Amino acid sequence: MATTEQHVEEHHHTSTGLDNKKMAMWAFLGSECLLFGALISAYLLYRKRGPGKHPADLYDIPFTSVSSFVLLMSSLTMVLALSGIQRGDGRRLRVWLVATAVLGMTFIAGQVYEFTTFVKEGMSLTSNAGASAFFVLTGFHGTHVSIGIIMLLSLVGLSLAGKLPAERSLAVELAGLYWHFVDIVWIVIFTVVYLVPS
Amino acid sequence: MAIAQRENLPATSLFRRPSATTGVWSWITTVDHKRIGILYGVTSFVFFILGGIEALLLRLQLAAPDGKVLDADLYNQLFTMHGTTMIFLVVMPMSAAFFNFFIPLMIGARDVAFPRLNAFSYWVFLLGGIFLYSSFFLGGFPDGGWFGYAPLSTESYGALPNAASRMDFWALGLQILGIASLVASVNFVTTIINMRAPGMSFMRMPVFVWMTLVVNFLLLFAMPVIAVALFQVMFDRFFGTGFFDVAMGGDPVLWQHMFWLFGHPEVYILILPAMGIVSEILPTFSRKPLFGYPFVVFSGIAIGFMGWGVWAHHMFAVGLGPVANSAFALSTMFIAVPTGVKIFNWLGTLWGGRIRFKTPMLFSLGFVAMFVIGGLSGVTHALVPHDAQQTDTYYIVAHFHYVLFGGAIFGLFAGMYYWWPKVFGRLLGERLGKLHFWLMLIGFNLTFGPMHILGLQGMARRYYRYRAEDGFTAWNFIATVGSFIIALSILVFLVNVALAHRKPKTASADPWDGRTLEWTIPSPPPEYNFAEIPTVHAVDDFWHRKYAEDKSGRAQPVPAGGSEEAESGHDGHGIHMPSPSYFPLVAALGLPLIGYGLIYQWAIAAVGAMMTLVGLYGWALEPSTEPEPAQHESTSSRVAD
Numbered sequence: 001m002a003t004t005e006q007h008v009e010e011h012h013h014t015s016t017g018l019d020n021k022k023m024a025m026w027a028f029l030g031s032e033c034l035l036f037g038a039l040i041s042a043y044l045l046y047r048k049r050g051p052g053k054h055p056a057d058l059y060d061i062p063f064t065s066v067s068s069f070v071l072l073m074s075s076l077t078m079v080l081a082l083s084g085i086q087r088g089d090g091r092r093l094r095v096w097l098v099a100t101a102v103l104g105m106t107f108i109a110g111q112v113y114e115f116t117t118f119v120k121e122g123m124s125l126t127s128n129a130g131a132s133a134f135f136v137l138t139g140f141h142g143t144h145v146s147i148g149i150i151m152l153l154s155l156v157g158l159s160l161a162g163k164l165p166a167e168r169s170l171a172v173e174l175a176g177l178y179w180h181f182v183d184i185v186w187i188v189i190f191t192v193v194y195l196v197p198s
Numbered sequence: 199m200a201i202a203q204r205e206n207l208p209a210t211s212l213f214r215r216p217s218a219t220t221g222v223w224s225w226i227t228t229v230d231h232k233r234i235g236i237l238y239g240v241t242s243f244v245f246f247i248l249g250g251i252e253a254l255l256l257r258l259q260l261a262a263p264d265g266k267v268l269d270a271d272l273y274n275q276l277f278t279m280h281g282t283t284m285i286f287l288v289v290m291p292m293s294a295a296f297f298n299f300f301i302p303l304m305i306g307a308r309d310v311a312f313p314r315l316n317a318f319s320y321w322v323f324l325l326g327g328i329f330l331y332s333s334f335f336l337g338g339f340p341d342g343g344w345f346g347y348a349p350l351s352t353e354s355y356g357a358l359p360n361a362a363s364r365m366d367f368w369a370l371g372l373q374i375l376g377i378a379s380l381v382a383s384v385n386f387v388t389t390i391i392n393m394r395a396p397g398m399s400f401m402r403m404p405v406f407v408w409m410t411l412v413v414n415f416l417l418l419f420a421m422p423v424i425a426v427a428l429f430q431v432m433f434d435r436f437f438g439t440g441f442f443d444v445a446m447g448g449d450p451v452l453w454q455h456m457f458w459l460f461g462h463p464e465v466y467i468l469i470l471p472a473m474g475i476v477s478e479i480l481p482t483f484s485r486k487p488l489f490g491y492p493f494v495v496f497s498g499i500a501i502g503f504m505g506w507g508v509w510a511h512h513m514f515a516v517g518l519g520p521v522a523n524s525a526f527a528l529s530t531m532f533i534a535v536p537t538g539v540k541i542f543n544w545l546g547t548l549w550g551g552r553i554r555f556k557t558p559m560l561f562s563l564g565f566v567a568m569f570v571i572g573g574l575s576g577v578t579h580a581l582v583p584h585d586a587q588q589t590d591t592y593y594i595v596a597h598f599h600y601v602l603f604g605g606a607i608f609g610l611f612a613g614m615y616y617w618w619p620k621v622f623g624r625l626l627g628e629r630l631g632k633l634h635f636w637l638m639l640i641g642f643n644l645t646f647g648p649m650h651i652l653g654l655q656g657m658a659r660r661y662y663r664y665r666a667e668d669g670f671t672a673w674n675f676i677a678t679v680g681s682f683i684i685a686l687s688i689l690v691f692l693v694n695v696a697l698a699h700r701k702p703k704t705a706s707a708d709p710w711d712g713r714t715l716e717w718t719i720p721s722p723p724p725e726y727n728f729a730e731i732p733t734v735h736a737v738d739d740f741w742h743r744k745y746a747e748d749k750s751g752r753a754q755p756v757p758a759g760g761s762e763e764a765e766s767g768h769d770g771h772g773i774h775m776p777s778p779s780y781f782p783l784v785a786a787l788g789l790p791l792i793g794y795g796l797i798y799q800w801a802i803a804a805v806g807a808m809m810t811l812v813g814l815y816g817w818a819l820e821p822s823t824e825p826e827p828a829q830h831e832s833t834s835s836r837v838a839d
Contacts, residue, residue, distance in 0.1 A: 014392040020311040023388045027418055031380060035422035038456060042430065042441070050440060050447020125439055129447035132439035136429070154818075 025174050029181045032144075036185050039140055043133040043193060050128025058118050059194055067110030068190050071145070074103035075183045078176045085159075088166040094159050097172075100179065101152040104145050111142045134193070141189060144182045151175045215820070216778040227778035229313035230725060234320050235299030236621065239614075241324055242291040248331070249283035250688065252276045254681055257645075261678035263666040273662035274341035275356075275364070279330075281344030282368065285468065286375050287327045289606045293471035294323075296613055297386055297410050299621060303716035303723065304404050306395025306732045311388040313776040314817060315381055321786035322378035329790040330371035333364055340368035343660070345457055348442035348450040352434045362797045366435060370793040373428045376421045377789065383417035386410060395715070397734035401495070404714045404737075405488060408495045409474030412502040416463045416470075419506075424460035427453060436796060451516055458509035466505040468602055469569075470498060472609025473540060476562045479616050480544055481738070482710050483559035484551025485753065490543045491737055497536035497543075504533045514585045523582045530580035537573055541566065556710070557631030561612030564639050568604025572597055575650065590660075593653025599646040611638070611691075616710065623703030623721045630694035637687035644680025648673035713738040726773040776822045785813025 014020060048054055077099040084092030115135070118124075125135045155175055158164045164171065216227035225233060256276055259265040268276065298316065302309055310316050333339055337358035342350035342365045356364035390411045394403070403411075430441040431453070440446025442453050481488045488494060510518060510526040544566050553559070575597040579585045588594055611634075619625045657670050664670045708717040715732060716723075718740050736742050745753035788810030795803020 015394045015398075016392055018392065020388050020392050023392050024312065024384050027384045027387045031384070031418045031422050034419050035426060038423050038426035038459075042426070042452060042456075045449075045452060046441075046447060049449075125433075125437060126446075127440075129440040129443070129449075132433065132441055132446070132448070136433060136439065140429075154815075 019170060021170060021174060022177070025177050029177065032181065032185075036137075036140070036188070039133075039137040040189065040192060043130075043137045046129040046133040047193075049130050052127045052131070053121065053123040054128065054130045055118070055123065055134040055193075056130075058121055058123055060114070060117070061194060063110070064114065064190065064194055067107050067114075068186060070103050070110070071107040071183055071186055074100045074107070075180050077103060078179045082169065082172050082176050085164065085166055085169040085172050090159055090164070093164070093172065094156050097152050097156050097159070101149050101156075104149045104152070104179075108142055108145055108149070111138065137189065137193065141182070141186060144185070148175070148179050148182055151178065216780055218778075224778065226783060227780055229309075229317045229776050229778055229782070231298050231302050231310045231313065231316060232621075232723060232725075232727075234316050235295050235297075237320055238291050238298055238323070239295035241320075241327070242288050242295060245283055245287035245327060246292070247688070249280050249288055250685060252280040252283065254685055256280065257678040257681040259662065260664070260674050262675065263664055263668070263671055265663050268662065270662045271338075271341065271356075274660075275339035277660060278341050278343055278368070279339045282330065282340070282372075284602070285344065285464070286372060287323075287330070289468045289602065289610070290379065291323055292610050293413070293468070293606075294319075294382060296406075296471060296475065296610075296617070297382075297414075300617065300716055301386060301389060301407060301410055302393070303620075303719070303727060304407050304714050305390060305393060305398055306715050306728060306734065307389065307393040308727050308731075308773070309776065310385055311393055312385050314779050314782050314822060315385050317779070318782035318786055318817075319378045319382040319385065321783045322374060322381070322789060325786055325790045326371055326374035326378060329374060329793050330367055333367035333371075336367075337362075338364050340364045340371075342368065345461070346372075346431065346453075347457075348431070348434075348453040351431050351453075352442045358797075360798055363435065365431075366797045367793075369428050369431045369435070370796060373425065373432070374789050374793060376425050376428070379417050380421040380425075383414040383421070386414040387418060390414070395728075395732050395734055397739075401492065402734055402737050402739070404474075405477035405491065405494050405498075406471075406474035406714075409470045409477070409498050412498050413467050413470045416467050416502055416505065420460045420463040420467065423456055427456035427460065430456075432796070451513075454513050454516060455509070458512040459506070461512065462509040463505045465601070466501055468606050469609075470501065472565060472606045472613075473498065475609050475613035475616070476544065476565050477540075478714065479558050479562045479612055480547045482616075482712050483554045483556055483562075484548050485554075485711070486547055486551040487713075487738055487741075488543065489546030489549070493539055494543050497539040500536040501533065504529065504536065508533055511580060511585070514582050515589045527580050527582050531577060534573060534577050534580075541570060541573075556615075557626070557628055557635060558612045558616035558710075560632065560635045561608050561615060564635065565605060565608040565612060568600055568608060568639075568642070572600025572602075572604055575600065588653060590658055591653035592649040592657045592659060595659055596646045596649035596653060599649070603646070604642060608638075611635075617716075618698070619705030619709045620716055620721045620723070622699070623705045624698045624701055625705050625709060626698050627694050630690055630697070634687050634690040634694065637683055637690060641680045641683030641685075641687055645677045645684060646680075648677050648680075652677075708740075711744075713741040715740060726775055729773075774823055779817065779820065779822075781813045781817035781820065783813075785810050785817060788813060 014023075016023070047056060077096045081093050081096035081100060084090075084094075084096055115138075118131075123131045125132055152175060155164065155172060158171075216223065218224040218227070225237065228234065228237075255268060256273065259267040259273060298310070298320075301307075330340075338356055341356045346365065346368055351365045351369060354361070354363040358364060358366075390403075390407060400408075430439070433439040434441050434443065434448075440448040442448045442450045444450070477488055477494055507529045508526060510522060511530040514523055514526070575593070579588060579594070579597065615626055615631055652670055652673050655669060655673075657664065657668070657674075664674070703722070705721045707720050709721070710717075715734070718732065719728060732739075741753075744756060746756050748754045788806040788808070791806025791809060792803045793806075795801065795806055
């Protein structure tokens, strides 16, 4: 929804001076905090409950550390993409958007690998409440990353079609806000869910 | 109008853009906040009638001992749908009707921040409601109660073919309706914070705008919590996860925590809009400013915060232990304080005012009186030992109907009578309006007053039948009579509406001698609302343009002020409004398909997802307003105005 209300805005002053779309994105991200808050709470409540293997028995911390690092680096490339469009350099914008998307996909690939490993070791979505809460929490995060990747690739497409001039850098900035938010949520999940000893 | 010019433009996106300005198609593609407000209002009123019919059937069944109108199964379905309908399909969207129509007018804006998102949220609401009600034709209404406690919601009670359950419709329907609320809340938070007219600082906003802002923040933070809870139910149902399955280590009490962590703020989501409406009406008909404006505002904000700290008072009977129960008992008693502050402010507004008992005023006074009763019985539940006796009895039923019917519905009717002339340019009849009010007040008290006694006598909620020797007969009969008097009052309202709409549009811009910006523009307002965006200098700015205080503090008319300027002509030339669009509807149509797909056949869900995606991409790629025609065509297209 990058280019939606562009035309109206050109004529419109806002009371706070902050762009409407940016305000809406902040409001939406505030709402998302509660979404992940509820999912993380459910996991913390359930992590040791029920029969069979629990997520904490199977974590591969070194592996997840690497994939977390990959995801955090994607925030850096996202910033570089924004700086690209703000300088009016479409090529740089696209290079760094693609880099961000590739880092995101690497993270998702790591998650797929992690999930399949867990299932092979005998812990699936339906093993116990702890496993259910773990898969749903990290699955929701993975879905968010995937939606972010679609956004980034859509921006690349727009840029290739010449529909993303420097004046529209806001679209990239909004995608960036979302992307950084998803990264920050992962820091919380990695810390609270994986690292804090149960 | 700008719309006519577009006929000549080449189609820039997938389809030709919709350009109809009248007829059904113009309503389907509209992005005008006023039309969307009317759509919200009409749709929620239809659901109000459906929910009312369900209530009447329940009351008929309970009118006498050994009722034979309904069997237990149908009774379960009807009380579940009555609660779900009245909360999610009536009070919330009817409040949204007022937000949509009046927030831009009251803050001096031409539209909401995101007009197409606004249309999207309406269509999602409508389709979510239809999805929920379609269950009736596919195996029966949901039957696990409007709070969907596990395991009533997670196991296949009310099983349908294909291993589905009626509660699938409930969980998915609420999930869809939640999307409508969430996007609307993002829209209104942005609109109110960002689109206020010059000079309208936060402390100059009308109280209704303030309450709307608080409500939309509550929605913003409450909807994701219920979304997660519903996702957990859906995962338990569709994929066999163990969130609420004790054998797998799950805990049904988690559902209750999450449901009420959403559900208690929800109570304030339902009542704060009505409080805002009443805070506009009482000053107008007392011809005095609202007493203690900052107190009304800050108590509303306080309620918004404190509403998050009281959820477990719905769960005193669960056995959370004395510490938790005491903490939530205290917080529940405290939240009565900001509510009480508001009541005193309303009384202070009336005090010494020159009161006109018009219909909107009567409904507002009814609101204050009934809400006080509901509030007081609410405080009695805060005492844990009391609650242990009262919980799940008719005493609770009486309490929340006094709050949500005596409060929210009375407040919403007050708003309807007050703003009807602004919306449609026609005044509703006073005599029928007063008849409506008195019938509703009497019927309401006859219905829900006796339920306090029934509850204390020990009649449990959700009984579908009782015996003569239980001693519940007389009060139940009175309650049933009362419920039919309420139904009669609603018929009177519908007659009033029908009669008013046979008359021409004659309402003036300012029929009540109002105080806020919406009364400065013609009734009904033009598409662009304000020909010139107003500049605001004070709370109740319009009132100050009309009246000045003399030495004794009485309001005296200012010569040549006020409403004459309201009617000043402007043909709207050069004002560009967002263009109509198909895409909000296309994107919304996918969501119920995803719902049916999850219940019946995954292929349908894939089609729905594709549809939503197409809608969203089309939406994102189409500009919200067509470019200025002058850029493409000669200036001759201007003549098409």
